[in-house]
Amino acid sequence: MSPLRLTHRDTAAGPxxxxxxxxxxxxxxxxxxxxxxxxxxxxxxxxxxxxxxxxCDSTGITALLAARQRTLAADAELVLAAVPSxxxxxxxxxxxxxxxxxxxxxxxE
Amino acid sequence: MSRTGEGPEPSRDGDRDHTHVAFxxxxxxSAEELYESAPCGYLSTLMDGTIAKINTTLLNWxxxxxxxxxxxxxFVDLLTVGGKLYHETHFAPxxxxxxxxRGIALEMRTARGARLAVLVxxxxxxxxxxxxxxxxxxxxxxSDRRAYEEELLRRRKEAEQARAxxxxxxxxxxxxxxxxxxxLAVLQRSLLPETLPRLPGVETAVHYHTASPDRLGGDFYDLxxxxxxxxxxxxxxxxxxxxxxxxxxxxxxxxxxxxxxxDPAPVAALTTLNTVLHERYSASGDPRYCTVVYGVLxxxxxxxxxxxxxxxxxxxxxxxxxxxxxxxxxxxxxxxxVGVLPNAPVATTRTTLAPGDTLLLYTDGLTEAxxxxxRASLYGEDALYAFLAAQAPAxxxxxxxxxxxxxxxFGEGLDDDAALLALGVPDTPAHPLxxxxxxx
Numbered sequence: 001m002s003p004l005r006l007t008h009r010d011t012a013a014g015p016x017x018x019x020x021x022x023x024x025x026x027x028x029x030x031x032x033x034x035x036x037x038x039x040x041x042x043x044x045x046x047x048x049x050x051x052x053x054x055x056c057d058s059t060g061i062t063a064l065l066a067a068r069q070r071t072l073a074a075d076a077e078l079v080l081a082a083v084p085s086x087x088x089x090x091x092x093x094x095x096x097x098x099x100x101x102x103x104x105x106x107x108x109e
Numbered sequence: 110m111s112r113t114g115e116g117p118e119p120s121r122d123g124d125r126d127h128t129h130v131a132f133x134x135x136x137x138x139s140a141e142e143l144y145e146s147a148p149c150g151y152l153s154t155l156m157d158g159t160i161a162k163i164n165t166t167l168l169n170w171x172x173x174x175x176x177x178x179x180x181x182x183x184f185v186d187l188l189t190v191g192g193k194l195y196h197e198t199h200f201a202p203x204x205x206x207x208x209x210x211r212g213i214a215l216e217m218r219t220a221r222g223a224r225l226a227v228l229v230x231x232x233x234x235x236x237x238x239x240x241x242x243x244x245x246x247x248x249x250x251x252s253d254r255r256a257y258e259e260e261l262l263r264r265r266k267e268a269e270q271a272r273a274x275x276x277x278x279x280x281x282x283x284x285x286x287x288x289x290x291x292x293l294a295v296l297q298r299s300l301l302p303e304t305l306p307r308l309p310g311v312e313t314a315v316h317y318h319t320a321s322p323d324r325l326g327g328d329f330y331d332l333x334x335x336x337x338x339x340x341x342x343x344x345x346x347x348x349x350x351x352x353x354x355x356x357x358x359x360x361x362x363x364x365x366x367x368x369x370x371x372d373p374a375p376v377a378a379l380t381t382l383n384t385v386l387h388e389r390y391s392a393s394g395d396p397r398y399c400t401v402v403y404g405v406l407x408x409x410x411x412x413x414x415x416x417x418x419x420x421x422x423x424x425x426x427x428x429x430x431x432x433x434x435x436x437x438x439x440x441x442x443x444x445x446x447v448g449v450l451p452n453a454p455v456a457t458t459r460t461t462l463a464p465g466d467t468l469l470l471y472t473d474g475l476t477e478a479x480x481x482x483x484r485a486s487l488y489g490e491d492a493l494y495a496f497l498a499a500q501a502p503a504x505x506x507x508x509x510x511x512x513x514x515x516x517x518x519f520g521e522g523l524d525d526d527a528a529l530l531a532l533g534v535p536d537t538p539a540h541p542l543x544x545x546x547x548x549x
Contacts, residue, residue, distance in 0.1 A: 066394075066395075093423065094446045095454070
């Protein structure tokens, strides 16, 4: 098991958070706290780059939902980028593919 | 060095005796002086205990005058009440019997009323005819030794008290642990039914594996009558683990039960649950949700098949193992996690169960179990479908038994809760099953 690694960078469209490692019961709270502290302006887009995500359980999905609420409250947008196939499968089962905006890569085309 | 020569040498021996006498005279004026001032007490009594002679040392210890003692008091008069008792019951009889006693602990009483711990040795002097004449007694001050013994006793009492306190603390901890276990057991009963009701013409089987050591799980199931011959059942999985998940589980279970009695339609029950969870959690910025399959079963009979209506909120599809072999998926695409959005879509499906068919609901603890030598890969739906295809057809109990074995095989790889609920229509409902094996 590898711990969660969060890397933050800013782009013109908004912050990009690289989420790598395991998003599980132990680590999901870290992501939630990090997203809570982000400065988000109206109309910006928060991108969670999940290309390095190795594992995500229900508490990880809760953290993603909390990020969605955080961006909605700021009149901003949330994008999940490079969602790994195992997570996309779960998001499909639970119906969340139609709630989240998914994009192939973190870079805005 | 060794003496040489054959005989003794008188002149030398004479010198030595002389030196010896002079040396002893220098230190002890007389035997009387030795008796009176010896570092221990001496006394002699008649056989009835009357003191005939007593030395100065002992008189000084006791603070008594010789003339008040000799011929006037008996040995027992010098003892404390306890010492007197012991003397009368043990010391004197033993001395009469054995003629000698050594190192007996007694307590003497001084003229000022203080106690003096002593060790007493006595011998009886016999006459030429063998008749007892008097008793000679030596008395050693044992207060130091008594103090040492008392210290030992005090320490032992302290140790015993410490042990008693430790035992009391242990009993208290044990009682607390038991009370907590009782409280947890009550909570667990609010999460899961203790037993499932018997359905006419339907066999049920469940299994629940909880990963949390306090047995407060995040998976749940239930089965209960709707009162019109139909039965409602559900199985689901709340997000998170431990006590927080358990409180969500409890809310979910009781909301579903209540709404089922209000409007048993699967969509209505899950919509109500969605509203309740969203209002309680997500709307306040603390999103919590569950996935759940909710169903209503109408037992068949008189040519009618058993029918099942299902609704799902983001839960893995239910499956049916058919009597003729094969597994049917009951997909419910579009159903969303319950509690996430204010108006979540609920997906529905329906099926019929013929004799020999078995419906299975499970939580993803089963398919998310980590497998492989490094526990890196997940067991997955495809492996589960293959496993089930190999089991079909199976009764509800056979199926749950097989899946329980599968879960056990995951060992440490099963790190989440897992729940199984199977509802099967027996192959020959009209004929009762044999109760016991035929004799061999």
